[in-house]
Amino acid sequence: MTNEVNPFESLQEQIDDAAAFLDARPDEIERLKYPERVLETNLTVELDDGSTEVFRAYRSQFNGDRGPYKGGIRYHPGVDSAEVKALSGWMVYKCAAVGIPYGGGKGGIAVNPNDLSESELERLTRAFATELRPFIGADRDIPAPDVNTGQREMNWIKDTYETLENTTEPGVITGKAIESGGSAGRVEATGRSVMLVSREAFDYLGWDISEATVAIQGYGNAGSVAAALLDDLGANIVAVSDSSGAIHNPDGMDASAVKDHKLETGTVSGYEEATESMTNEDLLTMDVDLLVPAALENAIDERLAREVSADIIVEAANGPLTPNADEVLADSDVHVFPDILANAGGVTVSYFEWVQNRQRFHWTEQRVNDELERIITEAFEDLVDVYESADVPNFRTAMYVVAIRRVLQSARESGVWA
Numbered sequence: 079m080t081n082e083v084n085p086f087e088s089l090q091e092q093i094d095d096a097a098a099f100l101d102a103r104p105d106e107i108e109r110l111k112y113p114e115r116v117l118e119t120n121l122t123v124e125l126d127d128g129s130t131e132v133f134r135a136y137r138s139q140f141n142g143d144r145g146p147y148k149g150g151i152r153y154h155p156g157v158d159s160a161e162v163k164a165l166s167g168w169m170v171y172k173c174a175a176v177g178i179p180y181g182g183g184k185g186g187i188a189v190n191p192n193d194l195s196e197s198e199l200e201r202l203t204r205a206f207a208t209e210l211r212p213f214i215g216a217d218r219d220i221p222a223p224d225v226n227t228g229q230r231e232m233n234w235i236k237d238t239y240e241t242l243e244n245t246t247e248p249g250v251i252t253g254k255a256i257e258s259g260g261s262a263g264r265v266e267a268t269g270r271s272v273m274l275v276s277r278e279a280f281d282y283l284g285w286d287i288s289e290a291t292v293a294i295q296g297y298g299n300a301g302s303v304a305a306a307l308l309d310d311l312g313a314n315i316v317a318v319s320d321s322s323g324a325i326h327n328p329d330g331m332d333a334s335a336v337k338d339h340k341l342e343t344g345t346v347s348g349y350e351e352a353t354e355s356m357t358n359e360d361l362l363t364m365d366v367d368l369l370v371p372a373a374l375e376n377a378i379d380e381r382l383a384r385e386v387s388a389d390i391i392v393e394a395a396n397g398p399l400t401p402n403a404d405e406v407l408a409d410s411d412v413h414v415f416p417d418i419l420a421n422a423g424g425v426t427v428s429y430f431e432w433v434q435n436r437q438r439f440h441w442t443e444q445r446v447n448d449e450l451e452r453i454i455t456e457a458f459e460d461l462v463d464v465y466e467s468a469d470v471p472n473f474r475t476a477m478y479v480v481a482i483r484r485v486l487q488s489a490r491e492s493g494v495w496a
């Protein structure tokens with residue numbers, strides 16, 4: 079993991095890489111590389127002991143050509159303006175890659191949520207919702223969960239917004255609990271698209287996923303669900319990790335039992351069926367068929383990329399590979415299936431949640447999963463079409479070509495005002 083690579087610059091490099099294969103003017107590309115606006119604010123929160131603390135918070139609205147800004151809210155000490163801008167840009171191209179009618183946004187608070195009590199977290203979240211209120215709305219900007227946030231935080235934001243606006247508007251935010259207007263299948267959606275893209279990738283390459291060995295870096299919502307669903311396909315989950323380190327068993331581990339262990343103890347370490355513990359770096363360089371980075375940005379940099387022995391990487395995290403790592407991996411024929419497709423299940427089911435909220439109608443989990451599968455497999459076909467017809471260096475550039483074309487098309491149809 080490296081802190082030297084600025085994720086916002088990585089995003090811009092990825093856009094430039096794809097622009098070389100697009101028929102677009104430089105000025106058209108230029109505006110796709112910068113956010114339309116970024117809110118940067120202080121949140122002053124009263125702690126349980128009566129003292130107050132100030133937290134930095136952000137919301138970047140990157141591009142709204144294809145619809146309302148859409149993207150999660152992250153609670154992490156590493157949140158800063160560059161990270162939020164990058165993540166909001168990746169949302170633009172993710173929504174375009176899977177063809178859902180949104181632009182991209184992202185927000186975050188620089189905080190370690192483990193340092194706060196539940197009531198402190200609630201005050202922090204409601205303070206952020208109050209600052210966000212003029213910027214968000216079901217037709218304007220729709221937040222969702224991201225790293226260290228979930229249903230609880232989404233419900234607080236919805237409640238704060240609705241109270242201040244004196245209305246009911248569940249579509250202002252997605253990732254809510256079911257009884258507060260959430261969708262069946264939303265919690266599993268990111269992991270489910272990682273599974274679907276892995277399945278399609280193996281199929282496309284003519285390999286058998288039920289024979290595959292898999293290593294997963296990060297065992298949060300995306301990583302643990304992806305592990306369980308890949309396990310269901312017959313793949314062998316031989317190593318998993320979280321911030322405490324990695325565990326390994328060459329014969330495979332029961333993904334759900336590892337999750338139960340993590341829920342009980344707070345970490346994957348110490349899981350009794352593991353034969354060995356190792357570092358995250360050891361896991362990322364293991365000789366497996368499928369490697370799933372499911373933690374944070376920049377997990378694999380140029381140096382580590384030289385050591386990667388996996389055949390396929392499917393990105394569950396946003397931005398886990400640096401652009402230099404991408405080049406090294408393309409040279410060594412490691413097939414990388416990009417985040418903007420692989421983890422798009424989350425925002426796709428957020429879209430279903432928003433549709434259900436607007437219709438005041440509830441879909442079954444089966445319907446959600448069927449529609450998700452259709453959207454992800456169609457996007458995979460679009461990716462393959464470009465990969466086979468344009469002389470692109472890798473699957474990431476192919477997916478960006480698909481996505482940027484869609485954003486450009488919409489911008490061109492809108493024209494320039496004044």
Ligand code: GLU
Nearest residue numbers: 149150222224424425428
């Ligand atoms: N935070 C998720 C992502 O990075 C989900 C965003 C959403 O549902 O709007 O894609």
